[in-house]
Amino acid sequence: MPPRSEGAQSAQEQYREAVATYVAAGGDESVQRVITAVNSLSRKLEQWYTRQLIDLDLSHGEWSVVAQLATADGKPMTPSRLADASNVAASSMTHRLDRMTERGVVRRSPDPENRTRVLVELTDQGWELFGAAVREANVVESDTLAGLTRKERDQLAALLEVVISGLDDLETS
Amino acid sequence: MPPRSEGAQSAQEQYREAVATYVAAGGDESVQRVITAVNSLSRKLEQWYTRQLIDLDLSHGEWSVVAQLATADGKPMTPSRLADASNVAASSMTHRLDRMTERGVVRRSPDPENRTRVLVELTDQGWELFGAAVREANVVESDTLAGLTRKERDQLAALLEVVISGLDDLETS
DNA sequence: TGCTAAGATTTCGACATCGAAATATTCGAA
DNA sequence: TTCGAATATTTCGATGTCGAAATCTTAGCA
Numbered sequence: 001m002p003p004r005s006e007g008a009q010s011a012q013e014q015y016r017e018a019v020a021t022y023v024a025a026g027g028d029e030s031v032q033r034v035i036t037a038v039n040s041l042s043r044k045l046e047q048w049y050t051r052q053l054i055d056l057d058l059s060h061g062e063w064s065v066v067a068q069l070a071t072a073d074g075k076p077m078t079p080s081r082l083a084d085a086s087n088v089a090a091s092s093m094t095h096r097l098d099r100m101t102e103r104g105v106v107r108r109s110p111d112p113e114n115r116t117r118v119l120v121e122l123t124d125q126g127w128e129l130f131g132a133a134v135r136e137a138n139v140v141e142s143d144t145l146a147g148l149t150r151k152e153r154d155q156l157a158a159l160l161e162v163v164i165s166g167l168d169d170l171e172t173s
Numbered sequence: 174m175p176p177r178s179e180g181a182q183s184a185q186e187q188y189r190e191a192v193a194t195y196v197a198a199g200g201d202e203s204v205q206r207v208i209t210a211v212n213s214l215s216r217k218l219e220q221w222y223t224r225q226l227i228d229l230d231l232s233h234g235e236w237s238v239v240a241q242l243a244t245a246d247g248k249p250m251t252p253s254r255l256a257d258a259s260n261v262a263a264s265s266m267t268h269r270l271d272r273m274t275e276r277g278v279v280r281r282s283p284d285p286e287n288r289t290r291v292l293v294e295l296t297d298q299g300w301e302l303f304g305a306a307v308r309e310a311n312v313v314e315s316d317t318l319a320g321l322t323r324k325e326r327d328q329l330a331a332l333l334e335v336v337i338s339g340l341d342d343l344e345t346s
Numbered sequence: 347t348g349c350t351a352a353g354a355t356t357t358c359g360a361c362a363t364c365g366a367a368a369t370a371t372t373c374g375a376a
Numbered sequence: 377t378t379c380g381a382a383t384a385t386t387t388c389g390a391t392g393t394c395g396a397a398a399t400c401t402t403a404g405c406a
Contacts, residue, residue: 007178011340018244025243025307029324035218035314037333040270042215044340045208047260061362070198071191080384087220090361094386097220116371116384134198142201147339159321159329160210162218166320167184167217234392264375265393267356289401308350 032127041144048140056133061086062100063133065093069106069122070130076119078111105129188213214317221313229306234259235273236306238266242279242295243303247290251284278302 009017022032046060050132053063064086069077077085083093097120100106105126111117122130144155182190188209195205219233226236237259242250250258256266270293273279278299284290295303318326 012338014244015334015337016239017246020309021244021246022311025304027307027311030323030330031311031315031318033330034318034326034333037337038211038214039218039331041211041333041340044211045261050260059362067191071187071194073190075196079383079386087223090385091365091387095362112383114372118385127187131198134195134200138195138200138204142204143343144339145204145207145336147335148298148332150203152335152350153207156329156332157203157206157210157323159332160207160214161188162320163186163209163214163318164188164323166317167214170316233394251354252356262394263355264357264395268392287354287402291355 011040011044021084045141049137052136053133055136057127058129060093061088061096062105063119064088065096065100066105066122066126066130066133069120070127074121076109076121077094078117080118082120100126102165182215184217206223218314218317222310225309225313226306228309229302231302231306234261234265234269235278237261238269238273238293239278239295239299239303239306243300244294247294248284249294252293255293273299 017035018040019029019032020060023029023037049061049063053060058066065082068082068085079093079097080090082097083090086093088096097106097108101108104123106120107123109119109121148156176307180340192202192205192209192211196202197210222232222236226233230241238255241255243259252270253263253267255270256263259266261269270279270281274281279293280296282294311342321329
């Protein structure tokens, strides 16, 4: 990477500016510090993932499908649920699955219990792709957290898990 | 919202499954707990932002431009930098700015110091949109963190800020 | 000055995604 | 059983995004 181009800010400066601006616009500071940090970090990770996925010849959207299927405990999923989970329209998922099926990453089969539904699952090749991507991503992710001790990581994870467990109550409102 | 459809998991269960699967595939647990939590949370926020932006008649990409310009300390930015920051091709930014200019959210002007460049900045209407969006988003964001005490939020923010400050060193590798 | 290489933006053709309509199946009630 | 509403998926036309090429300006150097 070339040295930051003139005018561009470091991630840290950008974060500080953003929090200050959001607070000035009417946001709570204790909220904006956390939320802005989470979003900044996620966006940065996203950039790295995108680069790594190019090596595996996967688009970001296709990766989303692979990851959903892999983390669904091996159980097949329907196109609609994949679309929801990927934040994409159901009609887009049709095309995406067409391409992935043709490439041999996923397999479509009719649901024996409900002929309206289609079930999608990873092929062996799909599982291999998943494993390769996880192990490659783990390198960058590990570097990202290099500044934290083991204890601090656990603390951070515990706090985030409290937030995540609260999401479900929020849904039903 | 209707009760979760059969087969779907709660955010919490999804998170647990995901971490377990990533670890089984070769990721470090202390890394995956944090990273997966950050990404899960960010994706959930993204869904809410998208819904809220519909009210303001803004696409997610357009919001990205507004937010970048607002948090750049009021200084105008070039289309290329906006494209980088939005994770989008420069050519797409051209169209996006066309639409936003026509609508009166941003203003384009030639850079007096370099006629190759174009400078983009928010109009008064753009600033109003920004403020409205921030205040509306703050409601959901605040609810999201409702499970944490003020002290825990500060702790969480501090830990995340350590990670963010480390991003800049990582860049230059 | 004149020439070439590099940089910024826009134009262009190909492809991905969206929302709405079309198709097919299931479920519940008459 | 039969009808109509609800659900799941796919098809279709319009729009957004991508990467490469074209256009224009700047910067460096003889």
